Amino acid sequence: MPNTLHTEPRVLLRRMFDAAVAAAQPALCVPPALPQRPKGRLLVIGAGKASAEMALAVEQHWRGPLKGLVVTRYGYGAPCERIEIVEAAHPVPDAAGLDAAQRMLELVRGLSADDTVLCLISGGGSSLLPLPLPGITLEDKQQLNRALLTSGATISEMNCVRRHLSAIKGGRLAAACHPARVVTLLISDVPGDDPRDVASGPTVPDDSTCADALAILRRYGIAAPPAVLDALASGAGESVQPGDPRLARAEVHMIATPQMALEAAARVARDAGVTPYILGDSLEGEARDVGKVLAGMALHTAAHGQPFAAPCVLLSGGETTVTVRGKGRGGRNVEFLLSCAIALQGTPGIYGLAGDTDGVDGQEEIAGAVITPDTLERAWAAGMRPRDALDFNDAHSFFQRLGDSVVTGPTRTNVNDFRALLVLPPE
Structure with a gap:
């Protein structure tokens, strides 16, 4: 099934995130x-x-x-x-x-x-x-x-x-x-x-x-x-x-509540011809572990059409945690995304966005970031080592160098974290 999405994936992901934030104003x-x-x-x-x-x-x-x-x-x-x-x-x-x-x-x-x-x-x-x-x-x-x-x-x-x-x-x-x-x-x-x-x-x-x-x-x-x-x-x-x-x-x-925000994002996805699946509004655990788990679901969806069929978006909320080991500039949403990108290994058709709905991920005035199928390739070309950045809890620096940070400024609301993995059929 060819990709018939008429909206650029990054744009669609940002629209979903913005809708989630707007629902909690x-x-x-x-x-x-x-x-x-x-x-x-x-x-x-x-x-x-x-x-x-x-x-x-x-x-x-x-x-x-x-x-x-x-x-x-x-x-x-x-x-x-x-x-x-x-x-x-x-x-x-x-x-x-x-x-x-x-x-x-x-x-x-x-x-x-x-x-x-x-x-x-x-x-x-x-x-x-x-x-x-x-x-x-x-x-x-x-x-x-x-x-x-x-x-x-x-x-x-x-x-x-x-x-x-x-x-x-x-x-x-x-x-x-x-x-x-x-x-x-x-x-x-x-x-x-x-x-x-x-x-x-x-x-x-x-x-x-x-x-x-x-x-x-x-x-x-x-x-x-x-x-x-x-x-x-x-x-x-x-x-x-x-x-x-x-x-x-x-x-x-x-x-x-986070559920209300996820439902608002789901409506945006449907309007774009993408089927949304809300996996839960209270997912917890180490951010890097949750990243690997959700990446595994996206990979299975892309390869086998199970448990969902593309085009679809996997939405989730909640609040992961980060056990700090390094001295980098990190946050739970960007740590989730970097772990997810490493697990995806550039698989075509899978994009993601994760961000804190208050506009601040960790202690940075950055809400989160976006990943694309070429995230790792662009990082390697820039001389970065994604696994080292993850080990050092330095995901904000990683995504800023790629130009993939999501910056909203103060949103003046807060319904926890927003995560979206968009799975598109092959071209």
Whole structure:
């Protein structure tokens, strides 16, 4: 069957990625979820890479008085007039985030049962609300965060540890709002869409324990600061448990998810005459291992028409992990892609794109990259060794030299990673 695709593969892949990002834009998903006007005050708080844009959507659609405070990543602000926007560091927290978290807790104290707190939460909030328990310093949190990010721990495991070292996460923010009604709007960036794991769940109960957090540190051989170990061993970091009466009036609404983003990308593929297959919205594992597995599926599809027939695109979301071994410029999406390209070995008709929907893969202001059947050939011609780049965790440098990076700038949303492998029939 000849290739009848009328859109250049790179262009089609980018259209799918852009559609996934657009589907999670706060301007689209926030207004339908706004609560009714309360008898008392409306107070808006929040944290995450999408929180400022969510706050702007609230301002533009709320008819009545409001005020508030949200914290977002540097460069992700929005021109709000009634809601204060604070920018802070991500993924390693800084003093600006610490100050914002302290002010947020002060802001919600003394509310009445007639008041409503609208909490806008999205991915990245864990680092943006770094208010540690008494006895733990910001430096302790920074040291631990760096260790977690390079350990290979899953996002769920990292957030379990964070919840038990925080004075604001793990339901504590909602508890501080009592007796007011708390309405949380969530844009999910975590596999499985568990509300506890989006920004480490500042407004939802948590049934995990300090013992669970300690076990995670031991599992990955993380040498935590003494104050951190003391807080966990003593039980001082236990979070707000399910059934706590202070959370009786707290409700959570998931307004954008990775699955919604993948479905938007699938619609673009269908319009181009390509059959989409969503493999899952919560794929996890080492990025290089996931790359090899999905490359194997694409190769079998190309060779045998199983389990799918070309032209098709294999879509997936979730959050892989990277166990850092080298000192290169890496990120989980580009590491996935480089591993995938090596496994594909230039097979004709297979193209791919992977990117973080927030526009930042790892710590680089680069969303991801694209691979083509000639990726390895062009790399060798440029004097690069793809396997060495993978071993050194240097995939961003690799794809930048090829001109294959995907750069979006701040997207002001975050529904986790997007991966697409496009399989076309031979020419």
